[in-house]
Structure formats: structure tokens, C-alpha cells
Amino acid sequence: MACFLVPASEAVVTTIAQKIVESREKKGIVKEESPVNEIPKVKFSEKLSWLNRMLWGGSALLAFEHVWHGEVNPVFPFLTAVQNGETADMLAEMSTAGVGMAVLVTLIWGTMVVASHAIENRKDKVEENI
Template sequence: MACFTAAVAQAIVVHGIKKTVEKNHKSLALKLQKLVTLLLSGSFLLMIEHIWHGEITFYYPFLTAMNSPEDTKEMLYEILTVGGCIDVAITSVWFLLYCLSDLVKSVKTVKEA
């Protein structure tokens, strides 16, 4: 129902970290910006899917799960479980990609030397 909000929250936190690190570590800031882009693009696609299925509306309360307290409890549980898993998956893929890219760069450097 609102699992995409977890990725948006993580993107906001990572953007703040990127702004803090930006002055001293430009390459890390660039990598963090790519993580923010991954998180926001995934959130956008999930939001479109939720609109398509009628879970998000364009009138108050916007999230259909907020119509009753029982549905709100279920929505918060989904944000924590499904949204948390989405965050872990996206961040893990991002981390593995950058570990592999650093490994490939170091192998190229060794072969050239």
C-alpha cells in the first residue's frame, strides 16, 4: 500500500549524507547520488503501480489504507517489512555493483603495470 515510502525516506537520508560528504570525497558523493537515483526511481515505479491498482487516490486521505485504523496498522506493517526489504535489496545491489566496479578497475591497473 505504501511500501514505496520507505525507499523515499532512505533516499532523503542518503541525500543528506551525500551533501555532507560532497566537499571532501567527490567520488563517494557521486556513488551516493546513484543510490539516491535508484531509490527514487524504484519508488516512482511502485507509486505508479499503486495508483494503477487504486491504492493511492488523488483525494484525501490519498492512501486508501488510511480509511480505517485497522488498515493503517496493516499499512505501517507493510512499510516496515516490504519497504525495508526493498531498501535492503536496492542498497545491496548498489553496493555489489560498486564493489565489482572497483575490483575490475584494480584488475585493469594490475594488468597494465
């Protein structure tokens, strides 16, 4: 019905967050993660961009699926469910499937961030031992 709107909304928020983190990193407000003579670690703004790309890409492709199934219209109010008076069903679907999508994408991104942090720490330990 309109489940893609939930991850799309999250994408708007995370994109703004990425821009803020990026500008702080440029200004040097955010603590640099590695000294100058070492290979630079992946910045947090870059890690946030992974989430943004998953959310924007997924939402765009899901929106296309909704157009395919006639659930999204080019005319106001754009959503067939609202036009047909099924707003309550649409909101219920958004709160189950939509929220589930956003949460699962974010959880997988969180796992990716934790894994990358673990790899960076392991690399640091190997360098210290040498």
C-alpha cells in the same frame, strides 16, 4: 499499500548524504582516490548517485502503481489504508515488503560498488606491472 514510502525515505537520506560527500570532495576534505596524472577513479558521490537513481526511480514508478490500484488518494490522508482504518496492516506491509525493497536495492548497489572497486584495483595492478 504504502511500501514505496520506505525506499523513498531512504532516498531522501542518501540524497542528503550525496550532497554532503560531494561538497566535501569539492573542498578536498575527502581524500582524492587517484593522483593527478592517472585516469580519475569514480568518486564516492558518483557511486552514491547510482543508489539515489535506483531508489528515486523505483519509488516514483511504484508510487504510480499504487495510484493505479487506488491505494494513494489526492486528498488527505492520501493513503487509502489509513482512510479505511487499516493502518496496522499498512505498517506491517511497510516493515516486510518496504524494508525488503530498500535492503535489496542497497545490497545490489553495495555489490556494484565492490565490483567497481575491484575493477579499479585490477587496473592499478596492470598499470604497476607495465
